[in-house]
Amino acid sequence: MPDGGAGQKFENPVTITIDGREIVAEQGDMLLQVALDNGIEIPHYCYHPKLSIDGSCRMCQVKTGAPKLAIACNTPVADGMEVDTQSEEVAKARRGVMELLLINHPLDCPICDQAGECYLQDYSYGYGRADARTTSPRRKGVKRHPIGPRVVFDQERCILCRRCVRFTSEISKTNELRVFGIGDHSHIGTAPDAPLDNDYSINTADICPVGALLSSDFHHKRRVWFLEETQTVCPSCSKGCNVKVGMFKNEIQRLVPRRNDEVNETWMCDHGRLHYAFAQDETRLRDAVVRGESSNGTVPVVPLDKALEDAAGRIKSTADEHGAAAVGILGSGALTNEELYQLAAFARAVGTPNVDVPVPTGEADGFLIQAEKVANARGAREMGVVPGDGGKDASGILAGAAAGDIKLLYVVDARSLLAASDAEAVQAALDGGATLILQDANVSELTDKAAVLLPGQVWVEKDGTFTNHEGRVQRIRRAMTPAEGSYCDGGIFTRLSALLAGTDPSAARFDARATLAEIAEKIDGYAGMTFERLGSLGVKLGDAAPAPAPAEPESEEGSAPAEPA
Amino acid sequence: MAVRVVKVDREGLAKAAGPLSARAIATGLSITARHFFRNLWGWIVGKPTIATVMYPEEDVVKPPAFRGMPVLVEMDNGKERCVACGLCEWACPVDCISITPDETEDAIERYPQVFDIDMGRCMYCGLCEEACPEEAIVMSDRVEIAAFSRAATLWHKDDLLVPVDRLARRLEYVRRGYER
Numbered sequence: 020m021p022d023g024g025a026g027q028k029f030e031n032p033v034t035i036t037i038d039g040r041e042i043v044a045e046q047g048d049m050l051l052q053v054a055l056d057n058g059i060e061i062p063h064y065c066y067h068p069k070l071s072i073d074g075s076c077r078m079c080q081v082k083t084g085a086p087k088l089a090i091a092c093n094t095p096v097a098d099g100m101e102v103d104t105q106s107e108e109v110a111k112a113r114r115g116v117m118e119l120l121l122i123n124h125p126l127d128c129p130i131c132d133q134a135g136e137c138y139l140q141d142y143s144y145g146y147g148r149a150d151a152r153t154t155s156p157r158r159k160g161v162k163r164h165p166i167g168p169r170v171v172f173d174q175e176r177c178i179l180c181r182r183c184v185r186f187t188s189e190i191s192k193t194n195e196l197r198v199f200g201i202g203d204h205s206h207i208g209t210a211p212d213a214p215l216d217n218d219y220s221i222n223t224a225d226i227c228p229v230g231a232l233l234s235s236d237f238h239h240k241r242r243v244w245f246l247e248e249t250q251t252v253c254p255s256c257s258k259g260c261n262v263k264v265g266m267f268k269n270e271i272q273r274l275v276p277r278r279n280d281e282v283n284e285t286w287m288c289d290h291g292r293l294h295y296a297f298a299q300d301e302t303r304l305r306d307a308v309v310r311g312e313s314s315n316g317t318v319p320v321v322p323l324d325k326a327l328e329d330a331a332g333r334i335k336s337t338a339d340e341h342g343a344a345a346v347g348i349l350g351s352g353a354l355t356n357e358e359l360y361q362l363a364a365f366a367r368a369v370g371t372p373n374v375d376v377p378v379p380t381g382e383a384d385g386f387l388i389q390a391e392k393v394a395n396a397r398g399a400r401e402m403g404v405v406p407g408d409g410g411k412d413a414s415g416i417l418a419g420a421a422a423g424d425i426k427l428l429y430v431v432d433a434r435s436l437l438a439a440s441d442a443e444a445v446q447a448a449l450d451g452g453a454t455l456i457l458q459d460a461n462v463s464e465l466t467d468k469a470a471v472l473l474p475g476q477v478w479v480e481k482d483g484t485f486t487n488h489e490g491r492v493q494r495i496r497r498a499m500t501p502a503e504g505s506y507c508d509g510g511i512f513t514r515l516s517a518l519l520a521g522t523d524p525s526a527a528r529f530d531a532r533a534t535l536a537e538i539a540e541k542i543d544g545y546a547g548m549t550f551e552r553l554g555s556l557g558v559k560l561g562d563a564a565p566a567p568a569p570a571e572p573e574s575e576e577g578s579a580p581a582e583p584a
Numbered sequence: 585m586a587v588r589v590v591k592v593d594r595e596g597l598a599k600a601a602g603p604l605s606a607r608a609i610a611t612g613l614s615i616t617a618r619h620f621f622r623n624l625w626g627w628i629v630g631k632p633t634i635a636t637v638m639y640p641e642e643d644v645v646k647p648p649a650f651r652g653m654p655v656l657v658e659m660d661n662g663k664e665r666c667v668a669c670g671l672c673e674w675a676c677p678v679d680c681i682s683i684t685p686d687e688t689e690d691a692i693e694r695y696p697q698v699f700d701i702d703m704g705r706c707m708y709c710g711l712c713e714e715a716c717p718e719e720a721i722v723m724s725d726r727v728e729i730a731a732f733s734r735a736a737t738l739w740h741k742d743d744l745l746v747p748v749d750r751l752a753r754r755l756e757y758v759r760r761g762y763e764r
Contacts, residue, residue, distance in 0.1 A: 129669035239686060244674060
């Protein structure tokens with residue numbers, strides 16, 4: 020079988036010529052997608068690789084040898100086809116389409132959030148004409164209409180490409196959006212009492228090629244060209260949707276999905292997209308606290324290293340006095356694989372079998388939203404953060420604390436513990452008189468009850484990997500600079516392990532890369548995994564194993580073809 | 585202003601003056617005296633011809649092309665014309681502008697909640713004015729902006745607003761210059 024340009028094999032290969040360049044493609048594939056896959060730009064609005072073909076914008080017209088120009092998005096390639104995307108005839112058609120699309124466009128780019136990533140802007144520069152020939156007033160429409168609780172609609176900017184309509188009928192399958200009216204009166208709208216309110220509604224703002232549909236959360240927040248975007252993974256459930264985090268001055272401005280056909284295609288749920296404030300709001304814990312008998316009423320802030328020493332001392336004395344099994348460790352599925360590996364090592368250093376990760380669960384919808392509401396529950400199991408021989412699980416540890424068997428509770432991430440366990444069990448465990456050492460990034464009901472509080476970090480401040488629900492190991496990258504002097508959760512575990520072993524904690528720095536190398540050596544399925552091998556799209560457990568494939572460069576868009584947002 | 589080049593025969597003048605240059609001194613003093621009495625007379629009759637500007641009591645009228653510190657245009661309703669599009673912030677080569685956009689219920693839905701210019705950094709290049717699609721930021725004739733602290737070199741929106749009619753000459757010049 021002949022080899023395609025991108026290395027893929029074809030069942031029924033055909034050879035076509037685009038602008039004099041010979042291209043091998045699969046018979047029946049659409050010309051536009053073939054051109055895009057081969058790095059040939061054909062402007063388009065209504066075509067989206069994950070939606071059905073609409074053919075309404077007419078922007079992708081090319082010359083194929085047919086009597087009239089054909090729209091590339093709906094023209095199957097055939098053997099010997101000769102395509103011209105550059106001739107004057109094509110350019111003239113594009114100019115005409117651009118002029119018609121812009122007849123009623125309000126040109127309010129200075130106040131439009133889409134400016135900077137707008138296909139109308141880009142194609143206007145690339146293929147349009149500089150001036151407007153119309154003199155009649157532009158059509159007025161509804162502006163900043165809340166078409167749903169999380170999406171703002173601007174009718175004047177809409178070019179009626181119907182991507183959003185197709186999204187609600189084909190992807191979210193909720194059918195809220197429809198084209199109402201005919202001809203010049205056509206407009207996108209919702210039925211009365213049926214706003215655009217589904218779990219995936221903000222994706223319509225992503226796929227909108229212009230500024231007609233916008234995310235309410237990002238509305239008038241920041242110009243997109245000021246955002247520093249980092250490729251990472253959504254932390255809100257075990258699906259592990261690939262996202263880009265847009266940062267400005269070390270603050271998250273928005274999360275947008277990036278394409279990974281194996282995981283989230285190009286979508287993400289609204290909950291995951293809007294669940295980032297915890298990384299930067301006033302609930303973040305920044306100070307280490309050690310509460311003794313003498314510190315009534317005040318919050319005794321101490322240096323983190325001091326608090327680590329104190330925590331290690333308490334763990335040691337509890338283990339000496341009551342046996343190591345009197346220590347219960349509750350980890351978190353919000354940690355990276357590397358940190359969980361160090362957590363398992365820390366538990367071994369303590370010597371307790373009572374280790375578990377309480378995983379908060381919720382509803383799954385069979386599409387993207389998974390039942391496990393933390394990113395790395397699977398990773399915790401793979402890394403061995405599970406009860407040891409005769410050890411207690413999460414509820415057993417809480418019950419043990421309530422009964423007085425567990426004398427010291429080491430809790431990471433109280434919010435997931437509280438979400439995963441019933442409140443009474445947690446309350447009973449606290450009432451049992453066990454010392455609480457809490458390692459957490461955010462304020463919770465447990466914060467004030469901790470004898471030692473160790474400030475942790477959140478996913479966006481870490482480098483590392485997550486293992487999603489189906490065992491796909493994906494890279495997360497640091498986008499936010501952590502507070503000075505803080506350690507990531509893995510660093511806290513390595514230092515505590517060193518303190519327990521009596522070695523110098525300052526030498527026990529946490530290195531995600533080195534830890535992943537250790538994981539690759541010791542844990543089944545992770546063999547061969549390095550940050551480079553994972554690339555931007557991740558690798559499934561076991562797939563990196565045998566002969567290491569050639570290193571995949573960490574490209575801007577991964578190996579997925581370029582695709583309109 | 586056109587430049588006129590005058591050729592001066594310095595050697596000839598020196599020769600004519602002679603070794604003691606008494607004549608040159610007399611010539612010079614006579615010129616000084618002439619201007620002194622002319623100005624004195626002008627001052628008496630109320631039409632001084634003197635070129636000196638009595639700064640800071642007086643100020644020169646700067647030409648519209650003059651680039652002083654950038655200011656924000658204040659419309660007749662007392663609000664800024666700026667819509668916080670961020671183009672000046674982007675164009676600024678020294679990053680002295682920082683804007684935080686926000687939404688209002690006005691007809692123009694977007695406005696700068698915060699508009700700060702760090703005049704300790706500004707280099708008076710005028711690129712912000714050139715980038716602005718709304719004629720909302722212009723270079724004024726204001727130059728007296730020295731301050732005693734770094735904090736005082738940071739100008740906030742309320743201090744930057746200047747009524748539109750006081751900027752008419754510059755706005756006219758900008759429209760002409762950028763062929764708007």
